[in-house]
Amino acid sequence: MNEHDPKITKDRFHEMLGDSAPFMDSYDFQILDIGYGTASVAVPYNPGFIRPGGTIAGPVMFAAADFTLWVAVLGAYGEVPLAVTTNMAINFLRKPENETLIADARLFKIGKRLAVGDIWVSNKGVDEPCAHVTGTYSIPPMAK
Amino acid sequence: MNEHDPKITKDRFHEMLGDSAPFMDSYDFQILDIGYGTASVAVPYNPGFIRPGGTIAGPVMFAAADFTLWVAVLGAYGEVPLAVTTNMAINFLRKPENETLIADARLFKIGKRLAVGDIWVSNKGVDEPCAHVTGTYSIPPMAK
């Protein structure tokens, strides 16, 4: 579907982010791949992620999904750091293991005003996903 | 609608949580009120919440909403710490100010197997909400 080159590289992404993103920094997100409207991000396990019951808290998976979709948006539109999420819906499917999480995002609409996509969150190397998320980003007028 | 007493007190809630919730602890959530199927929680501003653009990251509002709905669930069902979110949907409405956030949750279904409710996230003392969230919790078989 997306036969384009990504509009941003990993290096340029990190340069752009600089120290403007303490929230993202606190998760130590590792960008594995950026494509045109796709992205893959690893989230190393951190004991600070734990909720009662001893498993990774749901909002950790949400944060990973939100970040990864944002990277996919930049992969499709280029540098629009102020693209903002308008809504996201998350379904929690299975308890994650206390190991690295991987979030894989792809856009299925790359529009003038809105980008829509979904994100799968799974443990690294495990087929069964832990969460499925859909989200919409609002694209600022100047972009594209 | 809910003419019952809350099934858990703030003191008992904190006792139950103990040190089992490092994720929640990292947000320094302040429970303002627990009712039968309702809860109100303050989230003190923290520079670690910032995303590019200089405002509070969306997942911070999500985490506040998720926690507050969970408190409301315990207010309705008593001690079911393993009640788990099955899904949540968040609409981001306005940029929050870099000040304390308040999340207000209320359940509108308190069922045998599922609890459903919504949460408003706003800046303290500000009428216009920053985010609206709906969520569903799955209630373990023994509860209620």
Add this chain to the structure above:
Amino acid sequence: MNEHDPKITKDRFHEMLGDSAPFMDSYDFQILDIGYGTASVAVPYNPGFIRPGGTIAGPVMFAAADFTLWVAVLGAYGEVPLAVTTNMAINFLRKPENETLIADARLFKIGKRLAVGDIWVSNKGVDEPCAHVTGTYSIPPMAK
């Protein structure tokens, strides 16, 4: 919150609709009220609404919610018939009785590009709601 007059009247609404809306006509929606960003609509019971189990099908409640939110959008923006839903999320709370349904919508964001609101669907005269819906409309550039 909304201290404005509605931007469209019931009469003008029906005039505008004319015969351009066979889908809406098939439901026999009765507009009870239009305000600035609010609307109330009655859906008379119809045996054609029934799903297995003998109750009103979920998509009937969805259709009522979608229509009512659209009326609320026109109440806030005036004649923007081409405003389109970008997403909706529905939680089914209780089985409706096979009687008239009422849908009550209100917008909680009336923005330049997006309108966001929710809708309660209940049986007429019954407090407990059958469904809660949130939705977003994309507003065409010329509007407002």
Add this chain to the structure above:
Amino acid sequence: MNEHDPKITKDRFHEMLGDSAPFMDSYDFQILDIGYGTASVAVPYNPGFIRPGGTIAGPVMFAAADFTLWVAVLGAYGEVPLAVTTNMAINFLRKPENETLIADARLFKIGKRLAVGDIWVSNKGVDEPCAHVTGTYSIPPMAK
């Protein structure tokens, strides 16, 4: 992922439905395929589907998605006609052509109490989807 046979056949499905589903009948849904947790359904175009602007109304796509996910649920669990939707979230991606719609559903969680899946709605023979939907079904206690 799903290496099982479907738990219901098309013939048995229609037999079970009988005349208990006037709402579904009104759409003339054509089941193309039932698998274990998957289903594909065609919706023949009908001028009664039109909304202002001359295109197929969003709730038509919702109804198709809801029905198709239900068929997929029966494909995974067998005859649980009273399985009920607890929530659905729909993203509208592109205007459909006034032609046959196809809805393709697959479950990504087939649990004891909840089934979760998504549905793509597209025009027949067209790659770009018109809507993406996620939904959850509550499974009655006796099933499975």
